[in-house]
Amino acid sequence: MKKFFYIFLLLGAVFTLCLLMDKKISLITTTKIYQHKSAPFEKVVLVPSPDAEGVFLYLVFPSGEASHTFDEGLAHYVEHLAWLSAFGGDQDERALHSNAWTNHFSTGYWRKTSKEDLHHAMQTLISVANPLKVDADFALEERKIVLREHDFRVTERPLYNVFRDMDRALYGDGTLARSVIGQPPVIASYALDAAATLHKETHILAEATLLVYGNISQARLDAVLSSLSFEGASAPKVNPVLPKMVSKDVMQDRAAVTVSRLNDDTFLYRKLVRLGPCDSPAHCATVVRLAENALESALPGGLAGPLRFDQFVARSFSFDIQVIGTDYVEVYFSAHPDNGVSLKTLETAFHATLQNTLKNGLHQGTFDRVKSRLQDQLNNVLERDRPNDNRGLLLDQLMFAKPIFSLEDQINAVEGVRLKDVNSFLKTLLGEGRDVTRLVTVER
Known part of the structure; x- marks a missing residue:
């Protein structure tokens, strides 16, 4: 009797597990992201989240x-002025519920709010695109803020100047070399x-994406969008001429440098190559991620085995x-040599290990392991x-x-994704490109 009881118990557990797995798969396929055009934005993306706070x-x-050829760093200064023009006055409000960023590819502003205050918050946020409303004295003071921010970034990063030197070498006369x-x-x-x-040329709502995340429906969002007023919203630029981001000629730049305030000698390597065609953005990004995961691993074909665990050449490394x-x-590869190396x-x-994998490709076993790990990682997200x-994910893509x-x-x-996709991508990394190496020793 007990035997049948345990059999029924086991069957019940299996049935429950199947239901849970089936539920999990259906939930994956029904997770919604809404993307559509809504004037005056280029697009609006909504990620509903019932559990989000705000x-x-x-x-x-x-x-x-x-994206421009004005004074170096001016886009970051413009971001400061535009944010303060929109949110100026209430320091606590700005510190807790809003901020902004500038990188090489985008300028962005964010605001946390509630469903009840959504209209006001969104109206304030889009006002960063309005003409700057700061006087000359205030603008001069803000330059001092940016100078202090520069000093903080440089002081906290002993390798800052080395990376800036590598940027200029890697990207040449392209705008990605700019600070x-x-x-x-x-x-x-x-x-x-x-x-x-510069603000007028870059802060154009018709070119911007509005990303909304929280416990809000598409209907509610559409109602708020339709109630907004836009102050002289500009039309998108027609056939804009974009500056060259990187130099296209092939080059190699290798140098040894000495740096003070550094704890350990450091090897730095960066290479830039043309990206080959891919089936879709998601497919391309996944191939890159699988290649990166394999190369940084201790699996056959990875860097960790030969460099750390077999030959003890590198005490630690970072690969990207x-x-x-x-x-x-x-x-990108950086590493600290092991004792006596x-x-x-x-x-x-490093080059011997990397070239061997790029030339010969990954083994099926290594590919299967990294693919399985990534599938588990993605599917196990609650x-x-x-x-x-x-x-x-979406914010990173927009940024x-x-x-x-x-x-x-x-x-x-x-x-x-198949093994041949990853190995084909790895072979593109063997191609000619722009290659920069720095051997950084501690000033003793």
Whole structure:
């Protein structure tokens, strides 16, 4: 009798598990992201989240430091002035519920609010696109704020100047070589009229994306959008001429430098190559992620085994592959040599290991492991956490000028990626490009 009891118990457990798995799969496919055009924005993206505390608004303009040729760092200064023009006056309100950013690809502003105050909050947020409303004295004071921000960033990063030097070498005369924060002599000379001109050219609602995340329905959002008033909203630029972001010629730049206030000798390597064609944005991003996961692992073909656990060449390392815009891919590697190992020995071991994998590709076993790990990672995201994950994914894409796709698109893309896709991508990293190396030693 007990035997049948346990059999029924086991069957019940299996049946329950199947139901849960079936429910999980259906929840994955029914997680909603709404994307549509709504004047005057380029597009509006809504990520509903019943469990979110409040509503988060993100207004992203696809213009950053690499989008113009004004004084270096001026886009960041414009962001300060536009944010203060919109939110100025209440320090606590700004500190707790709003902020802004500028990088090479975008300028963005965000605001946290409630459903009850959504209209007011959104009306305030879009006012960052209105003409700047700051007087000359205030603008001069804000230059000092930017100067202090520059000093803070540089002081806290001993390798800052090394990375800036690598930027200039890697991107050449392209605008990605520009500093987002700028340099003190240039910051001190920023003019309000130049800032106003750049603001007018870049803060165009018709080119911006509004990302909304929170416990709000599409109908409620549409009602709020239709009730907003827009102060002289500009039309998008027609056939804009974009500056060149990177130099296209092939080059290699290798140098040894000495840095004070550094704890350990450091090997730095970066390479920029053209990105080949891919089936879809989600597929392309997934191939890159699988390649990165494999290369940084201790699996056969990865860097961790030969560099750390087998030969003890590197005490620690960081490896990253980033798609730059839609045309380029950048490989980044940094490492600290193990005791008694020179930077040159570390450099030789790194290149030998990397070139071997890029040339011969991954083994099926390694690919299956990293693919399975990624599938588990994505599928194990709890349903209540999926909206927040989508928010983070979409925001990253908007911030760095990447095509938009959702967590569900990524889950579907992983299923379709094959070993040959990853190995084909790895071979593109062997191609000629722009190659920068720095052997950084501690000043003793």
